[in-house]
Amino acid sequence: MxxxxxxxxxxxxxxxxxxxSHVAERLLARGDAVIGLDNFDTFYDPALKRANLRAALGHPRFHLVEGDLRERALLDRLLTDxxxxxxxxxxxxxxxxPSLVDPELYADVNVRGSAVVFEAARAAGxxxxxxxxxxxxxxxxxxxxFAEDDPVDHPVSPYAATKKANELQAHVYARLFGMTMxxxxxxxxxxPRQRPEMAIAAFTRRLAEGRPVPMYGDGGSRRDYTYIDDIVDGVLAALDRGRGYRIYNLGESATTTLARLIELIAAELGVTPEIERHPEQPGDVPATWADISRAREELGYDPQVPVEEGIRRYVAWFRGGRGAAP
Ligand SMILES: NC(=O)c1ccc[n+]([C@@H]2O[C@H](COP(=O)([O-])OP(=O)(O)OC[C@H]3O[C@@H](n4cnc5c(N)ncnc54)[C@H](O)[C@@H]3O)[C@@H](O)[C@H]2O)c1
Structure with missing residues (x-):
């Protein structure tokens, strides 16, 4: 390299x-310099976050700044320095x-935090x-x-509302200041390194330990699961090719039911899953499925890893001893 x-x-x-951490590594690998900002909050074990950064920290073009993105002076300093x-x-x-448990914190970090990042970027040029x-x-x-032009005015969780707010905030900076947002x-x-509370990470851990897997609803809810390497491709393409104010779906454009997901992980681990049934959770949606034609056309985004292959890779990584508890 x-x-x-x-x-x-x-x-x-x-x-x-x-x-x-995956985006940082890929940027470094292609010759960019990376300033990484993180406050190592305790949403999940900060030791896992330190481990995520192991490869990047050894790189001479990586500089880690430990701090909170809501601190405007810190942002100003690191953007210019x-x-x-x-x-x-x-x-x-x-x-x-978790956003239903602490909606104020979600608003503060995600909405106010993004206001600080966007405004500091503008001020620093x-x-x-x-x-x-x-x-x-x-x-x-x-x-x-789901296509980007579908109406998105009806979020069903505080988290979703903060993400919609970010899109509105970004629009202001593109329109008023001509920034690419x-x-x-x-x-x-x-x-690898998926947040430990997310379904695939949590299910893999439980199944490997012979514990039952919680299934919310009837197992028929569907998700478009996107492999990390494909997401990183999309992020880099947006960085290189994005223009003006634009929103892109980044998915695999295929859906998998919850029941099938559990089966796939169990088969890869070579175990028989024991299912623990629970009622549906508030905030959950029955299906997600990305129409990715805009990203394909404008960014050249072309996801490569179907869920069967992605689960194989995830379980291989987990078996290497890395899928720690939160
Ligand atoms: N993982 C997914 O499936 C998914 C899906 C949709 C959107 N996203 C979004 O993608 C982004 C990354 O998600 P992720 O899964 O890597 O989550 P993550 O929790 O692993 O990463 C977020 C990082 O931000 C840091 N952070 C939080 N608050 C901070 C603050 N105030 N100051 C500085 N750093 C702070 C955390 O310490 C953490 O390391 C998030 O914006 C998330 O909402 C993720």
Whole structure:
């Protein structure tokens, strides 16, 4: 790998997280410099976040800043001191269900935090910002697959509302200041280092330990599961090719039922799953499914990893001893 800087200097917020750590590594590998900002919050074990950064920390073009994105002075300083040329804003309080427990915190980190990041970028003259939105903005949209122009005015969780708010905030910066503001609606992302409370990580751990797997609803709810490498491809394509104010779905554009997902993981682990049935959870939606034609056409996004292959890779990584508890 080249150690010389050949490209941009990118601020990655949430760089110690699941998606952020993969994005940081890929940017470094292609010759960019990365300033990683993360506050190692305790939503899940910060030791896992430190482990996520192991590879990046050994790289001479990676600089870690430990701090909170809501601190405006810190943002101002790191954008100018490091000559940042673009921002990939991934830091957030993630997760639908926990947002029902502490909606104020979600609003503070995700909405106020994004206001700080966007405004600091503008003030520093950084005109290119890519930020994480979510498939959850589609709420209970009944038209499948979900397309970017579908109405997204009916979120069903505080988390989804914060992500929709981010898209509105971004619009202001594109319209008033001519900034490139690209929002990426990620559809359930999985792969090595997935957040430990997310379904695939939690199910794999439980099945491997011979514990029952909780199934909310009748197992028929469907998700578009997107492998991390495909998401990183989409983030980099948006960084390189995004123009103006634009929103893109990033999914695999295929759906898997919850019952089938459990079967796939169990088969890969070589165990028989024991299911523990629970009623549906508030905030959950029956299906997500991404129409990715816009991302294909404008970004050249072309996801490569179907769920069967992705689960195989995830379980192989887990077997390497890395799927720790939250
Ligand atoms: N994983 C998915 O399936 C998925 C789906 C849709 C959207 N997203 C969005 O993608 C982004 C990344 O998600 P992830 O799964 O990697 O989550 P993650 O929790 O692993 O990563 C987020 C990181 O942000 C950091 N962070 C949180 N608050 C911060 C603050 N105030 N200051 C600085 N850093 C802070 C956390 O410590 C964490 O390392 C989030 O914006 C999330 O909402 C993820």
């Amino acid at each position: 080249s150690r010389e800087q050949t490209g941009a200097t990118v601020l990655v917020t949430g760089a110690a997280g699941f998606i952020g 490091h000559g940042v040329t673009a921002v990939v804003h991934l830091a957030a309080r993630a997760g639908v269900r 950084v005109t290119r910002v890519i930020y994480a939105s979510s498939s959850s903005v589609y709420g209970g949209n009944e038209k499948l697959p 690209i929002g990426l609606r990620f559809f359930t992302v999985y792969g």
